[in-house]
Amino acid sequence: MAKEPVRVLVTGAAGQIGYALVPMIARGVMLGTDQPVILHMLDIPPAAEALNGVKMELVDAAFPLLKGVVATTDAVEACTGVNIAVMVGGFPRKEGMERKDVMSKNVSIYKAQASALEQHAAPNCKVLVVANPANTNALILKEFAPSIPAKNITCLTRLDHNRALGQISEKLNVQVSDVKNVIIWGNHSSSQYPDVNHATVNTAAGEKPVRELVKDDAWLNGEFITTVQQRGAAIIKARKLSSALSAASSACDHIRDWVLGTPEGTWVSMGVYSDGSYNVPAGPSHTHVSLKCFLPFNSVLPRPLALSE
Numbered sequence: 001m002a003k004e005p006v007r008v009l010v011t012g013a014a015g016q017i018g019y020a021l022v023p024m025i026a027r028g029v030m031l032g033t034d035q036p037v038i039l040h041m042l043d044i045p046p047a048a049e050a051l052n053g054v055k056m057e058l059v060d061a062a063f064p065l066l067k068g069v070v071a072t073t074d075a076v077e078a079c080t081g082v083n084i085a086v087m088v089g090g091f092p093r094k095e096g097m098e099r100k101d102v103m104s105k106n107v108s109i110y111k112a113q114a115s116a117l118e119q120h121a122a123p124n125c126k127v128l129v130v131a132n133p134a135n136t137n138a139l140i141l142k143e144f145a146p147s148i149p150a151k152n153i154t155c156l157t158r159l160d161h162n163r164a165l166g167q168i169s170e171k172l173n174v175q176v177s178d179v180k181n182v183i184i185w186g187n188h189s190s191s192q193y194p195d196v197n198h199a200t201v202n203t204a205a206g207e208k209p210v211r212e213l214v215k216d217d218a219w220l221n222g223e224f225i226t227t228v229q230q231r232g233a234a235i236i237k238a239r240k241l242s243s244a245l246s247a248a249s250s251a252c253d254h255i256r257d258w259v260l261g262t263p264e265g266t267w268v269s270m271g272v273y274s275d276g277s278y279n280v281p282a283g284p285s286h287t288h289v290s291l292k293c294f295l296p297f298n299s300v301l302p303r304p305l306a307l308s309e
């Protein structure tokens, strides 16, 4: 029997991440190639015409899994009945800025959209915040949507996780799919700590620790960390636009692994509200609310999570 469609909200859908992300969702990259989807796309009135253009292209692409498109500038209409919400809407930083510099503009958006989600999304809607500062926006959304369980509100550190995998794969000249179990600790900002101390590489001789294979602690403790921390800025410098295809792809990875589980023995990084795990104090830090409240989430799931969980 065909599966019921899942409703997926993408805010900021007329922007550059949105343009990369919606076709991935419609092709099954996020929820599987047997999972029909209905896309809900939200943007602001000045972007309404562009948003309608994206809708036209989705229709023209004739994606077999795409069972409907809602394109709107009304947050209530956009949030109604959604099972997954990917919050991309907001302003990106420009060259020379830190991610926290867009805080004043973006945080107010998340207050307003929290209420729309809380009141109109499907029960147990899973929320992924992508817009920067991602951790702070997720915390604001949690505070202003108190009836959504805190464990359902997450932010994107998977892009940093994937960047770390990519750097190790290039250094060792191995397939990125053979590298696993890096961890991103802390905020999606230049203060994050990419941790390779449990990471391994699948080799002809079995799984080997990354540190043993790299044999260069100076690089692992120095250039590797700063490259991952500064990768977003390097992309803005090169493209004059912030990362989009890698952000969209990582957002799909984040939701896919959350809903469908990770392969046995593999974990991934997600920004989550701290429940005190990993010896880190529960809840937001009193001194650096945005810097310390979210942690990587060990998603070695014993079984796939149903969307209703």
Ligand SMILES: NC(=O)c1ccc[n+]([C@@H]2O[C@H](COP(=O)([O-])OP(=O)(O)OC[C@H]3O[C@@H](n4cnc5c(N)ncnc54)[C@H](O)[C@@H]3O)[C@@H](O)[C@H]2O)c1
Residues within 6 Å of the ligand: 011, 012, 013, 014, 015, 016, 017, 018, 042, 043, 044, 047, 088, 089, 090, 091, 092, 093, 102, 106, 109, 129, 130, 131, 132, 133, 134, 156, 157, 159, 160, 188, 242, 243, 244, 247
């Ligand atoms: N967490 C991560 O790893 C990561 C990675 C890349 C980018 N980002 C962030 O994602 C965000 C989007 O980046 P982008 O490159 O797509 O930017 P963009 O400017 O191309 O697109 C953003 C879209 O959001 C829309 N928008 C603005 N206010 C809105 C609101 N109130 N409701 C709905 N939509 C609204 C804009 O009209 C625009 O279409 C930025 O904040 C960027 O910094 C995060």
Ligand SMILES: O=C(O)C[C@H](O)C(=O)O
Residues within 6 Å of the ligand: 092, 093, 099, 132, 159, 231, 232, 233, 235, 242, 243
């Ligand atoms: O760095 C940025 O501002 C965009 C995004 O957060 C990224 O990491 O690429």
